[in-house]
Amino acid sequence: MQATKHLPREGALSRGAKPPGAPQPRRFDPRAMLSNTEMQAALGSGLIMLLAWAVGGWSQILSIVLYVISYTIGGWIKAKEGVETLIKERDLDVNLLMIAAALGAATIGYWNEGAMLIFIFALSGALESYTMERSKKDISSLMALKPATAVRIEQGAMNEVDIEQLSIGDLLLVRPGELIPADGLVCRGESAVDQSSITGESLPVEKSSGHEVFAGTVNGEGPLYIEVTKAAGNTLFARIIKMVEEAETEVPDSQRFIKRLEAVYARVVVGTTLVLMLAPPFLLDWSWSDTFYKAMVFLVVASPCALVSSIMPAMLSAISKSARKGILFKGGLHLENMARTAVVAFDKTGTLTExxxxxxxxxxxxxxxxxxxxxxxxxxxxxxxxxxxxxxxxxxxxxxxxxxxxxxxxxxxxxxxxxxxxxxxxxxxxxxxxxxxxxxxxxxxxxxxxxxxxxxxxxxxxxxxxxxxxxxxxxxxxxxxLRPQAEAAVRKLQQLGIKVAMLTGDRSATAEAIGAKTGVDLIFADLLPEDKVAHVQALREQYGHVVMVGDGVNDAPALATATVGLGMGMKGSGAALEIADVVLMNDNIEEIASTIALARRSQRIVKQNMIFAVTVIATLVISNLIQGIALPLGVVGHEGSTILVILNGLRLLR
Known part of the structure; x- marks a missing residue:
C-alpha cells in the first residue's frame, strides 16, 4: 500500500443500496421456459387448435376460423424465418417445408392435422430456442454482473465514479455485499469473496492485504480497500466477456455440414413431393385426392427437422455445463475438437507447477x-x-x-x-x-x-x-x-486413454524430476518457444489431436499450433488467453479430464440423435410409399422425434 493513500476510518462507512448478492446456481425453471415468446406462441396455437376441434361438431365455419388463428399464431415465427432464408439466401429450409405441408393438409380438408403439425413444430422450435437461451445465459450470466460505478477514495473523501474513469493506482472502497468493480490488490480489510461467477468455485475465498481480487466478483461480510491494478478494458472480467462474444459466433464443423445438407435436402424433398403429386395418377392409376394426401404425408415425414436439431442443443448444453464449472469454450468447434483428444501437452511452469x-x-x-x-x-x-x-x-x-x-x-x-x-x-x-x-x-x-x-x-x-x-x-x-492436483490431473487423463506430455524450457534433470512426480508419459526439456511449436506439430503428426495447456506469453505460439489451446485464466498472460480456444478460469487442471469426458459424451449424444433421426425419417418415408400412413401419425412420428433429440441433448445440463 502506498504511503500517499488516505483511508477513511472504519466507522465512516456508509451503507449503500441493497447488495446484489452472489449469483445463484441456475436450475430448471418452468416459468423461465413459459416466458419464452416462441413457447407462448406454440402453447397458444395448441390451445386454439383444441378449441377449434371442440367446436367443429356444431359450427364448421367457426372451427375453420379458429384453425386459421392457430396456424397464424403457431406458424408466424417459423414462416418468417423461412421467407427470410428464401429471400436473403435464395434457399429453402425446413421451416418452409413444414408450413407448406400444413397448408397442403388444410387444402384437402385436414385442418386439425395441419394445426397439429404447426403446434408440434412450433413446440420443438421453442424447446430448441429455450435450450440456446439457457446455454447462453449460463455462459454469459456474468455480463449482468458488470459493475457500472465504483467508490474511489481521493484525499480521504469518497466519490462515486464510472468504472471507465478508474486508473491504475486508484484506491477503491468495496462495501460488504457489493460487486468488486476492478481487478486489484487488497490494501486493507478482510473478507470472503465469492468468485463463482468467474472461476466456478463453490466456496468464497478469504481475501486480506496483498491478495488479488477480480472485477465482477462479490465481496462478502467485510469492507475491502482495493488498489486498482488493471484498467477497465483489460480486466479478467472484460476478457471473459470478449470470449463469450466469440463463443456465440463459432459454429462446429458438424453443424456447418448439416446446414449445407439441409439446403440440398430441402430441394430434393420439394422436387420429390411435386413428382408424387403429379406422376401416380398417370402411372399407378391413383386418385388425385389419394395422391395429394400421400404427397403431403411425404412432405411432413421426409423433412429433416430432427436431423437439424441433433447437434446444437447437445453442444450448447455441454458448453453451458462447462461454463458453470469455470471452463469457457470460445465456440462449439473447440468442444468438438476436444472430444477427439489423443494427447494433452502441458507447459510445466505455472501449469503443472504453481x-x-x-x-x-x-x-x-x-x-x-x-x-x-x-x-x-x-x-x-x-x-x-x-x-x-x-x-x-x-x-x-x-x-x-x-x-x-x-x-x-x-x-x-x-x-x-x-x-x-x-x-x-x-x-x-x-x-x-x-x-x-x-x-x-x-x-x-x-x-x-x-x-x-x-x-x-x-x-x-x-x-x-x-x-x-x-x-x-x-x-x-x-x-x-507442484500444483496439489497435478498428479491426479495426469492420472485421470491417462485413464481416458490419453497420453500426457510435458514441454518446458527447464533443464532436463529438473524436467525429469517433475515428470517422475506427476507420472507424465512424454518429457521434452530445454525448449525455446519455437521448439514447443515443433514438438506440438510432431505430436499431432504422430498421435492426432493435441490439447496444449499453457499460461505464459512463451506458450502462445504452441497454443495456436495445437488442435485446441487451453489457457490458464487466473494467472495466465493476456497473450495466452487471447490465443487459447478454451480458458480454465479457476486454474484447476484436474477439470481437464472431466471436460474432455463431457466433450466425448456430447459427441456420443450427437451421434445417437443423428442415427435416431435418420432411422425415423427412413421408416416413415418407406412406410408411406409402400403402404401409406395417416397424416396424424406422420406428424406425431416426425415432430415427436424432433422433440426427443432436443430433450436428449438437454440431458447434459443435469
Whole structure:
C-alpha cells in the first residue's frame, strides 16, 4: 500500500443500496421456459387448435376460423424465418417445408392435422430456442454482473465514479455485499469473496492485504480497500466477456455440414413431393385426392427437422455445463475438437507447477557467512524482476535481513546479474558457469560443488551460483512447487486413454524430476518457444489431436499450433488467453479430464440423435410409399422425434 493513500476510518462507512448478492446456481425453471415468446406462441396455437376441434361438431365455419388463428399464431415465427432464408439466401429450409405441408393438409380438408403439425413444430422450435437461451445465459450470466460505478477514495473523501474513469493506482472502497468493480490488490480489510461467477468455485475465498481480487466478483461480510491494478478494458472480467462474444459466433464443423445438407435436402424433398403429386395418377392409376394426401404425408415425414436439431442443443448444453464449472469454450468447434483428444501437452511452469519458485537450499562456501551471503545475494537480485530473483529476495525478507544499496548493477544477458555491494563486486547466475571453470584452476574444490549441483538437479531443483570475483562463494537451489492436483490431473487423463506430455524450457534433470512426480508419459526439456511449436506439430503428426495447456506469453505460439489451446485464466498472460480456444478460469487442471469426458459424451449424444433421426425419417418415408400412413401419425412420428433429440441433448445440463 502506498504511503500517499488516505483511508477513511472504519466507522465512516456508509451503507449503500441493497447488495446484489452472489449469483445463484441456475436450475430448471418452468416459468423461465413459459416466458419464452416462441413457447407462448406454440402453447397458444395448441390451445386454439383444441378449441377449434371442440367446436367443429356444431359450427364448421367457426372451427375453420379458429384453425386459421392457430396456424397464424403457431406458424408466424417459423414462416418468417423461412421467407427470410428464401429471400436473403435464395434457399429453402425446413421451416418452409413444414408450413407448406400444413397448408397442403388444410387444402384437402385436414385442418386439425395441419394445426397439429404447426403446434408440434412450433413446440420443438421453442424447446430448441429455450435450450440456446439457457446455454447462453449460463455462459454469459456474468455480463449482468458488470459493475457500472465504483467508490474511489481521493484525499480521504469518497466519490462515486464510472468504472471507465478508474486508473491504475486508484484506491477503491468495496462495501460488504457489493460487486468488486476492478481487478486489484487488497490494501486493507478482510473478507470472503465469492468468485463463482468467474472461476466456478463453490466456496468464497478469504481475501486480506496483498491478495488479488477480480472485477465482477462479490465481496462478502467485510469492507475491502482495493488498489486498482488493471484498467477497465483489460480486466479478467472484460476478457471473459470478449470470449463469450466469440463463443456465440463459432459454429462446429458438424453443424456447418448439416446446414449445407439441409439446403440440398430441402430441394430434393420439394422436387420429390411435386413428382408424387403429379406422376401416380398417370402411372399407378391413383386418385388425385389419394395422391395429394400421400404427397403431403411425404412432405411432413421426409423433412429433416430432427436431423437439424441433433447437434446444437447437445453442444450448447455441454458448453453451458462447462461454463458453470469455470471452463469457457470460445465456440462449439473447440468442444468438438476436444472430444477427439489423443494427447494433452502441458507447459510445466505455472501449469503443472504453481509458477512461484522457492529457495529450498542455500549453501555458503568455506569462509563465507550464510546470512551475510544471503543478504548480498538478495540485495543484488532486488534489482531484477525475474521469478528466481524474486524468490531469493522473499527468502531474505523471511529471514528478517535488511537489504543494502547496490552500485553498478548490470544484467548479464543469458546468464544472470552482477552488482557492487559495500565496494565488493558480486555475480549471481546459472550454474553452467562451472562447466567453463573446470578448465581453469580455482580456489575451491570444484568437484565438490559439481557433485552438489548434480544432487540438487537430480531432485528437480534449479541451481544458481554466487560468484565472488572468479571464486564460487555459494550455491542457491530453487524449486517450483507442484500444483496439489497435478498428479491426479495426469492420472485421470491417462485413464481416458490419453497420453500426457510435458514441454518446458527447464533443464532436463529438473524436467525429469517433475515428470517422475506427476507420472507424465512424454518429457521434452530445454525448449525455446519455437521448439514447443515443433514438438506440438510432431505430436499431432504422430498421435492426432493435441490439447496444449499453457499460461505464459512463451506458450502462445504452441497454443495456436495445437488442435485446441487451453489457457490458464487466473494467472495466465493476456497473450495466452487471447490465443487459447478454451480458458480454465479457476486454474484447476484436474477439470481437464472431466471436460474432455463431457466433450466425448456430447459427441456420443450427437451421434445417437443423428442415427435416431435418420432411422425415423427412413421408416416413415418407406412406410408411406409402400403402404401409406395417416397424416396424424406422420406428424406425431416426425415432430415427436424432433422433440426427443432436443430433450436428449438437454440431458447434459443435469
Amino acid at each position: 509458477g512461484v519458485p522457492q529457495v529450498t537450499d542455500f549453501i555458503a562456501g568455506e569462509g563465507y557467512d550464510e546470512r551475510e551471503l544471503l543478504m548480498v545475494s538478495a540485495s543484488i537480485e532486488n534489482m531484477s524482476r525475474h521469478p528466481l530473483a524474486e524468490a531469493i529476495v522473499r527468502k531474505a525478507e523471511e529471514e528478517g535481513l535488511e537489504l543494502r544499496g547496490v552500485q553498478d548493477s548490470k544484467s548479464l544477458t543469458g546468464w544472470g546479474i552482477e552488482g557492487t555491494v559495500d565496494g565488493k563486486s558480486w555475480r549471481i547466475g546459472k550454474s553452467n558457469l562451472m562447466d567453463e571453470l573446470s578448465s581453469s584452476p580455482v580456489s575451491v574444490d570444484l568437484e565438490q560443488w559439481m557433485s552438489t549441483r548434480r544432487r540438487l538437479e537430480g531432485e528437480g531443483k534449479t541451481v544458481s551460483l554466487i560468484m565472488d570475483g572468479e571464486q564460487i562463494a555459494g550455491m542457491i537451489a530453487l524449486q517450483d512447487s
